[in-house]
Each structure stands twice: as C-alpha cells, then as structure tokens.
Amino acid sequence: MESLPRIDFVELHDLDRTPAVLRTLHTESIVTIYRLTDAARAYSVPLSIALREGASHRIVDLCAGSGGPVPLIQRKLHREGIHTQVTLTDLVPNVRAFQRVQAAHRRRLPNCCSVDYVSSSVDATDCTVEGTRTIYGAFHHFPPALASRMLQNAVDTRSPMVVVDTKRSFLYVLLFPFLITLAVLLSAPFQRNPLSRYLLRLALTYLVPVLPFMMFFDSVVSFLRMYGRAELRRMVDGLAGTETFTWKIGVVPGFTGAQYLIGIPRD
Template identity: 30%
Template sequence: MKRLHLFEFEDFPWFPAVIRDSATDYLRFMIEKLRFYDSAVPYIKKVLQKTGLSSVLDLCSGGGGGMLDVYNELNKQSAQNITITLSDKYPNIPAFEEINRITNGGIKYINTSVDALDVPANIKGVRTMFSAFHHFTPEQAELILKNAVDNNAPVAFFDGAGNKFIIALSIALVHPFIFFFATPFIKPFRFSRLFFTYIIPLIPVTTIWDGIASAFRFYSEPEIRSLVKNFPAYTWETGITKGKLTVRMRYIIGHKK
C-alpha cells in the first residue's frame, strides 16, 4: 500500500510541550519495556566499524526511548568506547538529563533545537534515527539524506514496517488500555501527566492518533530505494530486521564508498 502522509499532532510547532513530552515519555516507556531496538545494534555496529567512528548522533530522539539499551549493547559488543548524543527539533530536556545522569555522561544531549533536515556540519558521528523517518515527506526525507551525504555523515535509520492496517488497528485497540494502567509508572512523575490522561485525556488521544497516522506513513522498500538511489556516492543497504515480540523495523544504512 502506498504511504499516506496523514497529519500527526506532535509535528505541529503549536502543540503544547507538556503533551508532546508526555507522549514521548510514553513511547520511551513502551520501547524500553519491549526492547524494540535491540536488533538495530548489529547494523549500527557495522557502520561504526566500516567508518572507524566511535560516536553516534541520534536525530529526532523524542524522549530518548531505547537509547539506553542501544548504548549498553554497543559498548558491550565494541572494543572502543561508544558515545551517543541525543537531539531533537523539540528536545525533551528532562528525559535527556535523566538518561545522561544514568550513563554518567556516556549519552550526551544537545539542549537546543536540531532540525534533521539541516544538521550542523560540526556535529559529527554516525547519524541514527529511530521510529521517526516516516514523519517526513519524500522531499524532506531526501533533504535529510542529502544533508548527511554532503557532510560525509554515515546513517543508520530504523522505522516501522509491516501491514499498515494491522498495525493501526492494534494501536487503536490495545494502547488505550496500556495508557490507563501504565501511566502512573511512567517516569518522570508529573501531575500534568495524570491530569491529561485521566481527567482530560489529551495525551492518550493525540498519541494514539499519531501512532495510527504513523502506521500509514511508513515507507515501503521500493519507496526507500527510490530515495537512496539519488546518492550514488554512498554504499546503501536496506531491508527489514526483526526484534523481540516480532517487532519489525525497516532499516537504511549508508556510508561513503
């Protein structure tokens, strides 16, 4: 099925930070509990080894979901010390600070806005992106790749894959219950999170809608290949990897030939 670029609330600059941050906190909670990104580690490791780099710049980090597991696994499997820097157009600073504290500075963060379409050339490292590539139109996605290629920055992007209707339906049916039962256990604790979940349910409603919209935004393999073919100076590899609980991710890795 051809992708549909439905709107997502979190993409709008006017969307309240208290709701956006709570949404990314929820996604981080789910990603960490299910260890969504474990199967991405070998691909990132492969790019690090191919390029000789030891640093990762994560774009569109949201609440930093899964990056603690990625960081620990990369350092467990690598001979050299690997650092990760979190960034986002709308950085969730409290979440970033907590991850930085837990890792004793091993995972750093940029506290100002970083646009994935125009990443400053002075920020080095393998550029990763998790569960975010679908946020961008094909024209924007091409600009993201162009910016990386122009700056000789390797990329390792991971996003959703699978039957769009089944994914959207499962989000609509399952996540309302998860929100209801899991919200008190999501950190950092905020009274605003409780209020906008149980009293005025803006957090679950907007987050679930964004999840459904995301499912229909996922890029297919032919669509990905049509993007990367415009950059022949890079060696590209695309495909699908499986994580735990049959979580499937579409990956794009690329580096200079």
C-alpha cells in the same frame, strides 16, 4: 501494504497548537514503550551493522525527543562489547529530558561510553554535528522532499546514516495502536516525573483520556506514513553522489518489524 501509497497525514503531537507539556508527555510515553518492549534488541541491529562496516562510534541521534531508544541501544551494544559515544539532538530539544538520560547513563555505565546532548536546535536536514547519524521512529514524520534532504545532507558531509522505523504493514496498523494505547494506560502510574507533571499525566490518562487518544491516533497515522522499502530505494537512488555511499535496506526479524536504511561512505 508496500504496494499502497504512503499517506502523509498530520500527527497530533506535531501540531504547533499542541501544548508543549502534552508533547513532552507523549514523547516520554514513547520512551517508556521502548523500555517495555524488545525495541532495543531489534533497533540495535542496524546500528551494529553500520559500526561493523566502519561507521564512527560517535553517534549523533537526530529527533531524539525525550531521549528515544538510543541510550537503551547503547547499553545493549555495551553488553556486546561495542562502545559508543552518543550525542542527543532535536529541532526543539527537551534539555531536561536529555539531562535525565545523561544522569541515568552515568549511574549505569560510569566508566564507559558517554551520553551528551546539544542544547540548541539541530535541523536534521542540515546537521553539522560530526558522527554517525541515527534517526529512530521519526523518519516518517518527514515528507519525501525533507526526507531526501536529510539523506542528501548526510551524503554531502560524508556522514554515515542509520534510519530505523517500522515497516508498513496492515498487521501493525490494525494491532499496534491498541497495544501502544494499552501500554500507556498501564504504565502511567509508574513513570517517574516531577510531581506536577506526574499528576498531570494521571489526569490526562484516566480522568480526561487525552494522552491515550493522542497515542492511539498518532500511532495509526504513523503506520500509514511509514516509508516502504521500494520508496526508500527510490529516495536514495535520486540523491546526488549516492554512488559514493553503500546503501542497505532491510527489516530486522521479530515482533517490532524494525525496517532500516543504512548508508556508509565508500573509501
């Protein structure tokens, strides 16, 4: 599937007309799926590589949604003796979700590492927050011009960059949307939300299955929008000053098909 052109279509939760509460339910479901799968193990590998090669342990997570997988990754790295400080950011920050993530972190790791957040809008293509930038499961949302601008901003500010998405594969297009939708259907009763949103989640999952349809549709589109490794290579080769960074592109072995792009400033 690497040889096929990337299809840049629109996901439903990206539409301006999508209600904010539905977008929140969507991103919260994604966080739940991260917890139910082996994503933290696979997704921690590229960040671990970057940290071993000199990237800052201050992590600036871009497009963090409702918290994303980075807090899970932080705990995984902590168990391996790697300690980090995480700052969650987003263009439209879900401050309440960030606060819940922060509180949960304090209960689990009260004396080590940290999680904080930026409550104002942070543009991933023009970021000024210092640290190692990560973007998990969201890079494909950016068309090539904006994706290149994000990487160029990292180069211009000499900020290490870790991009993790799923590799583009027929298997994932055909299989993963069904698994993701099944996870949404099974996990809805167990998600902890304020009562009003919990009831709304149940209604939009079982009575009028808007959320499962949205997850299925967006999953199919997501896998078609993923960048291939050759496309990522062309993207970094076209950056001004790309020779001042060391770039690595690869795939973590395993079920998740986690594909990564790592950029580390050279001394």
